[in-house]
Amino acid sequence: MSVPAALPARQPTRRNAEAGLLVVALIIGLAAWANVDLVMLGELSPAFTIFAIAAIALAVVAHLGVRFAATYADPVLLPAVFLLNLLGLTMIHRLDLGEDARAVSNGTATPSPDVTAQLTWTALGVALFLLTLLVVRDHRRLQRYTYTALFIGLLLLILPLAPGIGATINGATLWVRLGPLSFQPAEIAKILLTIFFAGYLVVKKDSLALVRTKVLGLELPRGRDLGPLLVAWLVSLGVLVFERDLGTSLLFFGLFVGMLYIATQRFSWVVLGGLLFIVGSFGAYFAFNHVRVRVQVWLDPFAYQSEQGYQIVQSIFGLSSGGLLGSGWGQGFPLFVPYAKSDFIISAFGEELGYTGLAAILMLYAIIVTRGMRASVACRDPFGTLVAAGLSIVLALQVFVVVGGVTRLIPLTGLTTPFLAAGGSALIANWIMIALLLRISDTSRRPDAIVLSPDDALTQVMRL
Amino acid sequence: MSRQVRRLAAVLGVLLGALLLNLTWIQVLHADEYRARSGNTRLILEEYNRERGPILVNRSQVARSVRTDDSLNFLRVYKPGAEYAPATGFYSLVYGATALERTENSVLSGSDSRFFVDRIQQLFAGTKTKGGGVVTTLNAAAQDAAWQGLAGRKGAVVAINPTTGAILALVSSPSFDPNLLSNHKPDEIRSSYQALESDPDKPLLNRPLAITYPPGSTFKLVTTAAALESGRFTPTTIIPGPAEYQLPNSTKKLKNWSGQPCGPGGKITLEEALAVSCNTAFAWLGNELGADALRAEAEKFGFNTSFQVPMTAATSRFPANPDAAQTAQSAIGQFDVRATALQMAMVGAAIGNGGVTMNPYLVDQILAPDLSVLSQTQASVFQTAMSQANAAAELIMMVNVVDHGTGPNAQIPGVRVGGKTGTAQTGNDLPPHAWFVGVAPAEAPQVAVAVVVENGGGSPEISGNKLAAPIARAVIEAVLGS
Numbered sequence: 001m002s003v004p005a006a007l008p009a010r011q012p013t014r015r016n017a018e019a020g021l022l023v024v025a026l027i028i029g030l031a032a033w034a035n036v037d038l039v040m041l042g043e044l045s046p047a048f049t050i051f052a053i054a055a056i057a058l059a060v061v062a063h064l065g066v067r068f069a070a071t072y073a074d075p076v077l078l079p080a081v082f083l084l085n086l087l088g089l090t091m092i093h094r095l096d097l098g099e100d101a102r103a104v105s106n107g108t109a110t111p112s113p114d115v116t117a118q119l120t121w122t123a124l125g126v127a128l129f130l131l132t133l134l135v136v137r138d139h140r141r142l143q144r145y146t147y148t149a150l151f152i153g154l155l156l157l158i159l160p161l162a163p164g165i166g167a168t169i170n171g172a173t174l175w176v177r178l179g180p181l182s183f184q185p186a187e188i189a190k191i192l193l194t195i196f197f198a199g200y201l202v203v204k205k206d207s208l209a210l211v212r213t214k215v216l217g218l219e220l221p222r223g224r225d226l227g228p229l230l231v232a233w234l235v236s237l238g239v240l241v242f243e244r245d246l247g248t249s250l251l252f253f254g255l256f257v258g259m260l261y262i263a264t265q266r267f268s269w270v271v272l273g274g275l276l277f278i279v280g281s282f283g284a285y286f287a288f289n290h291v292r293v294r295v296q297v298w299l300d301p302f303a304y305q306s307e308q309g310y311q312i313v314q315s316i317f318g319l320s321s322g323g324l325l326g327s328g329w330g331q332g333f334p335l336f337v338p339y340a341k342s343d344f345i346i347s348a349f350g351e352e353l354g355y356t357g358l359a360a361i362l363m364l365y366a367i368i369v370t371r372g373m374r375a376s377v378a379c380r381d382p383f384g385t386l387v388a389a390g391l392s393i394v395l396a397l398q399v400f401v402v403v404g405g406v407t408r409l410i411p412l413t414g415l416t417t418p419f420l421a422a423g424g425s426a427l428i429a430n431w432i433m434i435a436l437l438l439r440i441s442d443t444s445r446r447p448d449a450i451v452l453s454p455d456d457a458l459t460q461v462m463r464l
Numbered sequence: 465m466s467r468q469v470r471r472l473a474a475v476l477g478v479l480l481g482a483l484l485l486n487l488t489w490i491q492v493l494h495a496d497e498y499r500a501r502s503g504n505t506r507l508i509l510e511e512y513n514r515e516r517g518p519i520l521v522n523r524s525q526v527a528r529s530v531r532t533d534d535s536l537n538f539l540r541v542y543k544p545g546a547e548y549a550p551a552t553g554f555y556s557l558v559y560g561a562t563a564l565e566r567t568e569n570s571v572l573s574g575s576d577s578r579f580f581v582d583r584i585q586q587l588f589a590g591t592k593t594k595g596g597g598v599v600t601t602l603n604a605a606a607q608d609a610a611w612q613g614l615a616g617r618k619g620a621v622v623a624i625n626p627t628t629g630a631i632l633a634l635v636s637s638p639s640f641d642p643n644l645l646s647n648h649k650p651d652e653i654r655s656s657y658q659a660l661e662s663d664p665d666k667p668l669l670n671r672p673l674a675i676t677y678p679p680g681s682t683f684k685l686v687t688t689a690a691a692l693e694s695g696r697f698t699p700t701t702i703i704p705g706p707a708e709y710q711l712p713n714s715t716k717k718l719k720n721w722s723g724q725p726c727g728p729g730g731k732i733t734l735e736e737a738l739a740v741s742c743n744t745a746f747a748w749l750g751n752e753l754g755a756d757a758l759r760a761e762a763e764k765f766g767f768n769t770s771f772q773v774p775m776t777a778a779t780s781r782f783p784a785n786p787d788a789a790q791t792a793q794s795a796i797g798q799f800d801v802r803a804t805a806l807q808m809a810m811v812g813a814a815i816g817n818g819g820v821t822m823n824p825y826l827v828d829q830i831l832a833p834d835l836s837v838l839s840q841t842q843a844s845v846f847q848t849a850m851s852q853a854n855a856a857a858e859l860i861m862m863v864n865v866v867d868h869g870t871g872p873n874a875q876i877p878g879v880r881v882g883g884k885t886g887t888a889q890t891g892n893d894l895p896p897h898a899w900f901v902g903v904a905p906a907e908a909p910q911v912a913v914a915v916v917v918e919n920g921g922g923s924p925e926i927s928g929n930k931l932a933a934p935i936a937r938a939v940i941e942a943v944l945g946s
Contacts, residue, residue, distance in 0.1 A: 373472075407483070
């Protein structure tokens with residue numbers, strides 16, 4: 001109406017939209033928990049009050065934190081993540097109750113609930129999320145720590161191999177044990193390595209994009225620029241060979257190739273990366289028995305259904321008995337699948353919430369990844385673009401590898417399902433990743449501060 | 465760089481699509497196949513975890529689930545048990561399910577697609593899914609009469625409502641107690657099953673549906689129908705009924721049981737031939753009509769067809785290429801003619817239903833978990849076996865059998881009962897089977913019944929009239945009285 005056209009339109013902060021979505025997430029999460037309690041116990045469990053208070057408090061704190069420290073951040077990311085986290089807690093609680101019932105019918109002592117630890121980790125995750133938002137006021141500053149990130153990241157990756165503190169759990173050596181605490185350093189390493197890749201590629205992207213030769217219509221990069229790709233490939237193979245972790249290995253290599261493609265805008269890197277991946281896979285298949293077993297079980301799990309194929313076959317049974325609509329929360333047999341709370345939590349969801357529920361969960365991940373990619377595209381500096389895209393790739397690949405693994409689309413690996421699975425290190429790392437994505441989207445949506453051109457000196461108003 | 469980010473996002477979208485397609489494959493398209501795989505204990509536990517729906521006869525539950533304290537939550541209970549076992553079957557942890565428990569499993573377990581709306585409601589109410597009910601067509605009084613009539617002797621009884629094809633009685637004797645096979649103790653189930661399996665009387669057999677017997681003289685009903693339908697014969701047509709019938713192209717002679725001619729001078733009307741069950745007259749008639757005409761008529765009554773009631777009944781047979789001698793024997797229900805009790809009841813029912821053979825069925829209604837009626841079986845025509853006039857004429861001939869012929873034991877004061885006796889040789893050295901096929905009341909038939917007592921049930925004197933007709937009479941009385 002009478003607003004002068006010359007004034008820039010005020011950018012909406014969308015914080016109220018975020019608050020509204022958080023309320024929706026809370027309602028769904030609390031209703032889910034209440035549903036589990038009513039179906040399995042016939043009444044609300046004492047833990048419901050604690051869960052409800054904690055969930056509401058964490059939502060309020062996280063929202064206020066974003067409102068204060070990242071005013072213009074994307075309004076959908078936090079509620080989507082929060083909902084996933086609540087659903088994960090509810091499923092772990094449901095599995096706790098199932099284990100209680102099993103212990104009662106076997107006449108053994110009831111195990112201590114895992115949901116307590118997971119709730120504590122969630123609180124810690126939200127705290128670190130806020131801390132990240134407060135400390136990293138501008139993501140571009142992270143670029144200064146490119147090589148520090150590389151150093152610490154690699155250190156964390158090889159830490160589980162260190163004698164004394166490293167631990168092998170379920171055949172994979174990716175744990176560090178300090179007294180009662182165990183931690184998966186690879187989870188933090190994935191953030192640090194994303195920062196390193198971004199910082200490195202921002203500087204080197206132009207030289208990496210230079211074309212030397214053309215083979216079969218494919219523009220190949222210069223030979224000496226292949227170095228970093230080969231290093232990433234070797235590190236990934238190292239993780240696979242020494243720590244026996246197929247998932248993490250795949251994740252790092254996919255992340256690096258993806259970011260390389262974005263930075264150099266050359267498809268040839270993807271082709272080269274793909275070739276290296278195929279060579280590495282075949283090499284690993286023939287060189288290492290544990291890889292071979294994984295692949296054989298993947299190809300025909302029912303032939304090994306009482307041995308190595310037990311987990312995946314039980315997972316398929318669970319998913320298929322869930323069908324389109326699922327058995328309903330608390331009415332299936334998700335505990336037939338080993339590691340239902342961690343690696344196979346997706347099977348538990350698939351059984352009790354069915355295809356419909358699982359598709360909804362995958363859509364939540366799709367929303368998070370899309371929002372991350374959107375922050376990447378909107379970001380005005382190449383470093384931020386790369387970090388946001390890298391973090392989104394990490395999340396997306398992780399979901400693909402773990403869901404693909406438990407549904408037998410690809411061979412089974414040992415990654416955790418982001419925000420759902422029981423496990424502290426992954427939860428904390430993922431919350432920090434979301435904080436970084438929010439920070440980047442905040443920076444890109446924030447109205448431009450007045451920029452002073454160095455061409456002209458500022459004249460001051462003087463009171464005389 | 466943003467173009468590359470978008471492309472990468474598209475690639476990730478493809479990965480998401482792959483995940484969803486794969487899940488569709490496992491959870492929707494091939495879910496049943498995975499669920500049914502061996503090693504999936506879920507299926508059984510899931511079914512036991514749900515309240516399985518009841519199987520009802522009239523308004524009482526002959527099979528129902530009761531809550532238990534053990535991990536399987538529900539126990540299947542059959543009451544009265546053995547009497548209804550041919551209909552209910554059993555529901556066993558070890559041996560799976562049989563009869564209606566098997567064929568109607570999707571309804572009883574609640575997984576039927578017709579319960580979609582109920583399941584959604586149950587999903588939101590957070591309650592455990594419950595199974596639907598199956599109401600049988602059985603008539604408790606008729607079933608009791610047949611069960612008590614056989615009184616443990618080996619044999620089978622089937623009663624049918626002629627106008628609909630609804631099965632009113634389905635009795636197999638001796639039977640078994642399905643509770644023994646449906647409890648929660650696998651070892652007990654195994655030992656009970658093995659004991660039943662090794663019993664020489666084969667109590668696990670579903671005799672009325674699964675066993676085909678030589679129908680003997682009751683098959684003369686089919687031969688008579690073929691004769692009337694040919695247009696060359698009426699009930700009063702005089703046909704030869706000598707003491708012996710020289711089998712064509714054979715040195716053997718087919719004799720009357722009495723050794724005497726059936727009528728004065730070896731001549732007899734068709735009606736009288738049926739009333740006295742004259743073998744030589746029907747053997748002659750068989751060759752007059754020919755095997756093809758007999759087979760065609762038999763097939764219109766249901767021979768050479770497998771019926772799902774919904775359990776699959778054994779196919780009753782009329783031989784494919786009998787020579788003239790074999791045709792003569794086939795016309796009196798011997799040689800390779802074989803029929804289930806169900807089939808012979810269908811013959812009686814079709815004659816009583818103006819010549820129209822109805823498809824037999826055992827399930828009357830499907831009930832939703834809240835016991836409201838979800839679907840009602842509609843009676844359906846199988847084939848027309850005879851013209852209405854010929855059917856009416858043959859029905860009167862059957863009444864004559866009971867009133868003046870071989871089947872007086874089926875007489876009921878005040879009710880015109882039609883029937884046909886049979887005493888069929890078994891071909892081995894065992895005593896013959898006693899048969900009776902009845903239909904009543906002749907004015908407007910409400911029930912057709914077939915009774916077979918295997919090997920005469922150990923009786924020293926064997927005839928359809930003596931052993932089978934009283935059971936048929938009791939069943940008819942039960943249906944008409946209820």
